[in-house]
Amino acid sequence: MKKTIRSLPNNSAGKDYVVGDLHGCFALLQRVLNEVNFNEAHDRLFSVGDLIDRGPDSLPCIELLAEPWFYAVQGNHEIMMLDFFQSYRRHGHLEHLKDVNHTGFLLYGGEWVEHYFQADKHRMSSEFDRCLSLIEDLPLIWVVGEGENRFHVIHADLVKPGYRAAESPVWLNSDIDRWLDEDAIPSAVAERLLWSRTLMSSQLVMQSHARFQPDLSPTFCGHTYAARPRQALSHICLDTGAFVSIGRFDDDTDADYGLTLIDVQASSWISASYRRDHLVRGELRIFNMPKRS
Ligand SMILES: [Mn+2]
Incomplete structure (x- = not known):
């Protein structure tokens, strides 16, 4: 059975x-991993999801899931793709590549799958089939490490329904621990x-005093892009609009966007863009307590 929440121990051998x-x-x-001398034997790379669509190389991004050092959560684009191929995944037969379920998948960046459609065989290519099974298996939350080194990886956010009236606007470590114990995440969550x-x-993201949420470990997320990483209520949003930097809108401001990679323990990030040769760097305070070295 698919596990929607999974945990991993601290990485004692390398970096995360x-x-x-x-x-x-x-x-x-590839550019940011080269820059940090990513060590495939010891380091781990986590992805906040949305591996696919809009950019030039969706399939190679999915194939990363076969690497032992790569961990991802499911994003809404992965879910849209699985929904689009729901019938095909069950029956192994595809008459034509058409959005019969009206998921909007082809409209919102999924048109790249046409390249892997074998119309004469009424199916997708075998490499594409393999990628479909790789994304089926992704969890929605990774819980990594323990105590003051603990962090989470999710796609969007942990805001509660009715958050304005709630004592805490977001779910906390104790809630996540309960989902881990029960091996299930409530569907509304x-x-x-x-x-x-x-x-x-929201305005929450603009207020620096709301950067940390007591009793919620650092929670890396994506889904909503801005030119720089930003923090609110222990969430660290790393979506800095990688696909926007392709520059198809032919706008100079596209160069502000890019793909951001963060070194969790050092809390430093770098960002690479299709529209500039140099990398942009920055530092965050991710862990509330000062780290002992
Ligand atoms: Mn998304």
Whole structure:
């Protein structure tokens, strides 16, 4: 059975990195991994989901899931793709590539799958089939490490329904621990984990005093892009619009966007763009307590 919430121990051998929404921007990922001398034997890379669509190399981004050092959560684009191929996944037969379920998948960046459609065989290519099974298996939450080193990886946010009236506007470690114990995430929570823009599009993100939420470990997320990483209520949003930097809108401001990779323990980030040669760097305070070295 698919596990929607999974945990991993601390990485005692190497470093942990988290990367923002890839959206097929595989070349940018290679650039930032080279820059940090990513060590495939010891380091781990976490993805906040939305590996696919919009950018030039969706399939290579999915194929990363076969690597032992790569961990991702499901984003709404992965869910849209699984929904689009729901009948095909069951029956192995595809008459034509048409959005019969009206999921909007082809409209919102999924047209790249046409390249892998074998019309004469009424199916997708075998490499594409393999990628479909790789994304089926993704959880919605990764819980990594323990105590003051603990962090989470999700796609959108942990804002509660009715958050304005709630004592805490977001779910806390104790809630996440309960979901881990029960091996299940309530469906209303799952929906927000995939789709919510409540936190990152609100005023909360502008208020530095709300950067940390007591009793919620650092929670890396994506889904809503801005030119720089930003923090609110222990969420660290790493979606910095990698696909926008392709520059199809032919606008100079596109160069502000890019793909952001963060070194969790050092709390430093770098960002690469299709529209500039240099990398942009920055530092965040991710852990509330000062870290002992
Ligand atoms: Mn998304």
